[in-house]
Amino acid sequence: RKEVEQDPGPFNVPEGATVAFNCTYSNSASQSFFWYRQDCRKEPKLLMSVYSSGNEDGRFTAQLNRASQYISLLIRDSKLSDSATYLCVVKDVINNNDMRFGAGTRLTVKP
Amino acid sequence: EADIYQTPRYLVIGTGKKITLECSQTMGHDKMYWYQQDPGMELHLIHYSYGVNSTEKGDLSSESTVSRIRTEHFPLTLESARPSHTSQYLCASSRDTANYGYTFGSGTRLTVV
Secondary structure: OOOEEEOOOOEEEEOOOOEEEEEEEOOOOOOEEEEEEEOOOOOOEEEEEEOOOOEEEOOEEEEEEOOOOEEEEEEOOOOHHHOEEEEEEEEOHHHOOOEEEOOOEEEEEEO | OOOEEEEOOEEEEOOOOOEEEEEEEOOOOOEEEEEEEOOOOOOEEEEEEEEOOEEEEOOOOOOOEEOOOEOOEOOEEEOOOOHHHOEEEEEEEEOOOOOOOOEEOOOEEEEEO
16 A cells, blocks of 8 residues: 555636545655645645644635544636646655655636 | 756667766765656655664665765766666755755756667
8 A cells, every 4th residue: 555645637617616635645654744735747746734723724624633644725716827737745754754655636717 | 056067968879778867066065966857747756864874764665886985076876878778867956954955957868779
């Protein structure tokens, strides 16, 4: 079993839609959580960290459920520019604070 | 403005050639990583370093080697390039703290013909 598993996707949604991505992680000792965004043929870039109480950044909302070892990312009012692959990432002290990346979920927002 | 730099950005090279992909960061990060990624596929860790003179192999077996003589520099070398090495190579760095994410370079897209 992979340490970080994500919805397989791809997600194809119309502009303005709300879309949610899910992610589960296997290591209960994981301490830090992130969502990265990767555009086609580009490097991954940090989208947002995920805090225990949940956090919001504009149209993006991240949630963490430690009991279920589950992370989510909600995108409201999707824009064409949101089209990308979204990577779920966890980090823990046991793994020397190294990041474990999910395989990514591809999102395409269509006009 | 990028604080981690990879060169070259694109490289097309013949089979059997020796190549070195450069990665440098100006953030003073102790930890550095090399990932290999094929188009549309997931990231695979091939090498990492926790500091000067520290290098380890990652999860994906690779015929490449790395060195870490200076904190800011983490080059990756292929002694004899093969078509199977065609891929994108991404370098990343990070502080050794729990809440700090990785910063990636722009990558080197390698094609071996």
